[in-house]
Amino acid sequence: MIRLTFITLSIFLISLNSFSQELDKNLFELSKKIVRTALVDRKGYQWLEELCKIGPRLPGSENSFKAIQWAKQKMIESGFDSVWLQPVMAPHWVRGNLEEAKIVKSKRFKSRKLLITALGGSVGTDKNGITGEIIPVYNFDDLKSKPDKVKGKIVFYNRPLDYGEVEPFAGYGGAVNQRTSGAIEAAKYGAIGVIVRSITTKHDNVPHTGVMSYVDTLPKIPAVAIGYQDANFLTEALSKEPDLQVNIKLSCKKLPDVLSYNVIGEIRGSEYPDEIIVVGGHFDSWDKGCGAHDDGAGCVQSMEVLDLFKRLNIQPKRTIRCVLFIDEEQTQTGAKEYAKFAQESNQKHLAAIEADRGAFTPRGFYADTDSSTLYYLQSFLPYLNLAKIDWIRKGGSGVDVSKIKNTKALFGYVPDSQRYMDVHHSDNDVFEAVHPREFELCSAAMAIMCLLLSEKGL
Amino acid sequence: MIRLTFITLSIFLISLNSFSQELDKNLFELSKKIVRTALVDRKGYQWLEELCKIGPRLPGSENSFKAIQWAKQKMIESGFDSVWLQPVMAPHWVRGNLEEAKIVKSKRFKSRKLLITALGGSVGTDKNGITGEIIPVYNFDDLKSKPDKVKGKIVFYNRPLDYGEVEPFAGYGGAVNQRTSGAIEAAKYGAIGVIVRSITTKHDNVPHTGVMSYVDTLPKIPAVAIGYQDANFLTEALSKEPDLQVNIKLSCKKLPDVLSYNVIGEIRGSEYPDEIIVVGGHFDSWDKGCGAHDDGAGCVQSMEVLDLFKRLNIQPKRTIRCVLFIDEEQTQTGAKEYAKFAQESNQKHLAAIEADRGAFTPRGFYADTDSSTLYYLQSFLPYLNLAKIDWIRKGGSGVDVSKIKNTKALFGYVPDSQRYMDVHHSDNDVFEAVHPREFELCSAAMAIMCLLLSEKGL
Numbered sequence: 001m002i003r004l005t006f007i008t009l010s011i012f013l014i015s016l017n018s019f020s021q022e023l024d025k026n027l028f029e030l031s032k033k034i035v036r037t038a039l040v041d042r043k044g045y046q047w048l049e050e051l052c053k054i055g056p057r058l059p060g061s062e063n064s065f066k067a068i069q070w071a072k073q074k075m076i077e078s079g080f081d082s083v084w085l086q087p088v089m090a091p092h093w094v095r096g097n098l099e100e101a102k103i104v105k106s107k108r109f110k111s112r113k114l115l116i117t118a119l120g121g122s123v124g125t126d127k128n129g130i131t132g133e134i135i136p137v138y139n140f141d142d143l144k145s146k147p148d149k150v151k152g153k154i155v156f157y158n159r160p161l162d163y164g165e166v167e168p169f170a171g172y173g174g175a176v177n178q179r180t181s182g183a184i185e186a187a188k189y190g191a192i193g194v195i196v197r198s199i200t201t202k203h204d205n206v207p208h209t210g211v212m213s214y215v216d217t218l219p220k221i222p223a224v225a226i227g228y229q230d231a232n233f234l235t236e237a238l239s240k241e242p243d244l245q246v247n248i249k250l251s252c253k254k255l256p257d258v259l260s261y262n263v264i265g266e267i268r269g270s271e272y273p274d275e276i277i278v279v280g281g282h283f284d285s286w287d288k289g290c291g292a293h294d295d296g297a298g299c300v301q302s303m304e305v306l307d308l309f310k311r312l313n314i315q316p317k318r319t320i321r322c323v324l325f326i327d328e329e330q331t332q333t334g335a336k337e338y339a340k341f342a343q344e345s346n347q348k349h350l351a352a353i354e355a356d357r358g359a360f361t362p363r364g365f366y367a368d369t370d371s372s373t374l375y376y377l378q379s380f381l382p383y384l385n386l387a388k389i390d391w392i393r394k395g396g397s398g399v400d401v402s403k404i405k406n407t408k409a410l411f412g413y414v415p416d417s418q419r420y421m422d423v424h425h426s427d428n429d430v431f432e433a434v435h436p437r438e439f440e441l442c443s444a445a446m447a448i449m450c451l452l453l454s455e456k457g458l
Numbered sequence: 459m460i461r462l463t464f465i466t467l468s469i470f471l472i473s474l475n476s477f478s479q480e481l482d483k484n485l486f487e488l489s490k491k492i493v494r495t496a497l498v499d500r501k502g503y504q505w506l507e508e509l510c511k512i513g514p515r516l517p518g519s520e521n522s523f524k525a526i527q528w529a530k531q532k533m534i535e536s537g538f539d540s541v542w543l544q545p546v547m548a549p550h551w552v553r554g555n556l557e558e559a560k561i562v563k564s565k566r567f568k569s570r571k572l573l574i575t576a577l578g579g580s581v582g583t584d585k586n587g588i589t590g591e592i593i594p595v596y597n598f599d600d601l602k603s604k605p606d607k608v609k610g611k612i613v614f615y616n617r618p619l620d621y622g623e624v625e626p627f628a629g630y631g632g633a634v635n636q637r638t639s640g641a642i643e644a645a646k647y648g649a650i651g652v653i654v655r656s657i658t659t660k661h662d663n664v665p666h667t668g669v670m671s672y673v674d675t676l677p678k679i680p681a682v683a684i685g686y687q688d689a690n691f692l693t694e695a696l697s698k699e700p701d702l703q704v705n706i707k708l709s710c711k712k713l714p715d716v717l718s719y720n721v722i723g724e725i726r727g728s729e730y731p732d733e734i735i736v737v738g739g740h741f742d743s744w745d746k747g748c749g750a751h752d753d754g755a756g757c758v759q760s761m762e763v764l765d766l767f768k769r770l771n772i773q774p775k776r777t778i779r780c781v782l783f784i785d786e787e788q789t790q791t792g793a794k795e796y797a798k799f800a801q802e803s804n805q806k807h808l809a810a811i812e813a814d815r816g817a818f819t820p821r822g823f824y825a826d827t828d829s830s831t832l833y834y835l836q837s838f839l840p841y842l843n844l845a846k847i848d849w850i851r852k853g854g855s856g857v858d859v860s861k862i863k864n865t866k867a868l869f870g871y872v873p874d875s876q877r878y879m880d881v882h883h884s885d886n887d888v889f890e891a892v893h894p895r896e897f898e899l900c901s902a903a904m905a906i907m908c909l910l911l912s913e914k915g916l
Binding site: 035036037039040163164165166168201361363364386387388390391416418419435437438441 | 493494495497498621622623624626659819821822844845846848849874876877893895896899
């Protein structure tokens with residue numbers, strides 16, 4: 001027998017006291033209207049379709065600049081009180097047209113292609129590519145146990161996301177270091193390249209990209225991902241022919257940083273205009289699919305939060321500000337720039353909400369705050385449940401808003417997570433993978449949270 | 459300002475007392491294993507694929523009998539202690555091959571086809587079909603306000619599911635009477651047929667069927683559904699040409715009742731074998747898609763609950779019984795037959811869980827029970843949350859298990875609902891619309907509930 005720990009308890013504990021508070025009928029009715037309006041109009045969903053038609057939004061790309069202008073224009077058309085672009089220097093990595101891998105030396109598998117995608121930030125190859133034997137490893141410990149077998153070879157990190165984790169983000173967390181640091185670790189032992197099993201919950205052949213890094217003290221070797229099916233094929237092929245060789249050609253490269261922008265729009269508070277509630281997502285994406293769930297959805301939903309206030313003629317007491325952060329996927333320059341601005345301004349950032357977990361049915365909010373504020377926030381649940389929010393728990397907010405200092409609370413908006421890793425950073429992340437009702441309930445949930453924060457304070 | 463009502467309160471109120479109970483470490487670890495095993499093995503999901511390959515399961519159809527044998531065989535292979543078929547006389551409605559509708563008299567739209575499906579139980583037409591003008595109505599009040607305009611015409615019930623309802627089941631409930639009773643109401647005023655706008659959340663052209671009824675005192679007129687897009691087209695066409703005519707041909711008919719079966723399997727309890735916990739769904743489906751979500755999923759998940767006990771070598775204290783009810787969609791003869799058996803047996807039915815809301819990520823359980831039992835059940839939440847169950851609330855169980863008398867608690871298992879009405883009773887309800895992780899978490903959630911009921915009692 002074990003006693004519930006405080007943390008386990010706090011997951012389920014919604015105190016009696018929260019509910020001795022009276023419901024504000026006006027806010028309750030407004031919350032209902034928000035949900036109904038979002039679901040019936042599907043306006044944000046139409047916006048997302050428009051955004052996805054522009055294409056993916058790799059920082060520095062033409063699409064990215066078009067999208068920035070598109071968002072600015074939508075905010076102006078919606079009648080936000082202020083709309084501006086905040087300059088940010090952002091990294092500029094380009095994929096180019098060449099991404100090829102095939103088996104070149106093998107009795108059984110010669111010329112068999114592997115469907116690959118360069119990891120974000122990878123160096124390219126020369127026109128002949130790299131060619132080498134494949135050394136499969138499960139993790140860094142496995143790699144370290146074979147120091148003499150790696151030199152001149154391509155390391156194949158073959159550890160899948162742990163499907164047994166109920167939370168795909170936990171499964172992702174358990175596998176992602178082979179993608180982020182795999183090239184560094186492999187280079188220590190003289191590897192010439194890296195192939196990473198995609199971190200995915202889907203049994204297809206779509207490779208998933210994502211950021212990876214180098215250190216200046218080691219050779220920078222090319223790094224690519226392969227999908228679930230090709231990873232299984234390669235595993236099987238290597239069991240039959242451990243000395244088969246693979247050739248990889250990549251044209252990707254890093255260009256000098258470029259001037260880009262955070263897109264910011266706000267509705268000014270009628271009573272406390274200098275108390276700011278931020279709602280936002282990241283406006284960059286990988287150049288796979290169209291970044292529909294990651295994070296076109298979170299951005300458009302943040303825009304729709306303010307648009308719902310305008311549509312319903314709600315004049316908030318406090319300022320609601322939508323921030324679309326550039327460059328979350330790589331170096332978070334957008335978040336740092338905004339946080340600096342927030343720190344230096346005379347305004348008080350009361351709270352900030354980040355939406356960067358896909359556009360699925362709402363489940364809850366993680367709140368990075370003190371216990372008494374959390375306790376108070378849970379009195380919002382009867383309103384938030386109108387949009388299918390069942391809980392507010394202690395937890396991390398998000399990469400972008402977490403850089404803002406001195407707020408009372410930072411929130412991570414939490415939709416259902418089971419399908420997210422099917423699409424994340426891959427060609428599966430398209431508009432068609434977003435469900436209109438699930439999408440709109442996210443907008444509604446965050447709009448209600450902003451309404452309550454704005455009207456009740458914190 | 460309004461005070462929270464007791465009902466609103468009870469939605470959020472998880473009492474402190476529930477959590478002063480100690481967690482049973484053994485049950486907690488078993489619950490974790492159940493989740494992990496379901497997610498990793500995906501065995502139920504593979505079963506669902508097999509079942510879907512058999513085809514849809516309209517009672518009396520060859521597919522239905524094949525599916526019954528398939529389920530029985532799977533239960534035997536899984537090593538359930540007893541497996542049997544319970545005879546049930548079930549209705550036998552057949553669609554036949556002919557389902558056509560087109561505009562026959564019109565300047566602009568002549569020969570334009572409408573994609574239709576007969577409603578379940580509808581009479582057919584002769585080979586020339588029925589031909590008449592269309593009288594669009596919003597609801598029965600609208601129909602009653604036009605008593606003189608209906609005679610000899612086809613009534614077009616044009617009320618959509620209310621998208622503004624956060625709960626699609628509520629939207630469904632608000633629109634379904636035009637399908638179930640539309641033919642009766644229209645026949646009162648001399649209509650010759652009925653077209654119903656499909657009750658759907660999806661903006662496609664797929665018609666959704668479902669049960670409809672007649673009374674012997676009125677003419678039995680044919681009734682069909684059309685999809686979202688054709689309903690919009692017809693609305694627009696009628697606004698331009700109110701006197702256009704439509705011809706509908708149907709070959710569907712009702713045959714004499716047939717002998718069919720509930721499929722039942724159980725693992726006998728080691729300490730209280732005569733205390734029964736039922737978990738089940740309905741094994742009939744409409745003949746659209748393959749009845750994957752409705753309710754192949756609920757049935758296969760119920761089978762998997764017991765299979766997870768076998769896989770993990772869990773010997774329950776109480777008997778866990780899987781019941782696949784035939785004929786839920788039409789007359790619930792399977793549920794009535796099982797309830798009669800339960801009533802007449804010497805066994806005590808402690809609890810019964812129905813899974814008939816699709817295979818989406820778990821959210822909660824509705825419990826039809828007394829307040830003190832509900833209060834006690836909420837102490838299960840720390841275990842159930844391992845499979846993403848966030849709440850247990852007072853609520854209805856399901857059409858089938860609600861017929862079982864004298865249980866301590868009847869449960870309706872509640873997954874996320876936002877996508878259900880996209881597929882319900884339509885060609886969209888196919889295996890490919892079921893997500894493996896979402897599916898398996900349903901199995902896990904119900905297995906944990908059965909484990910707790912079995913080990914802790916009620």
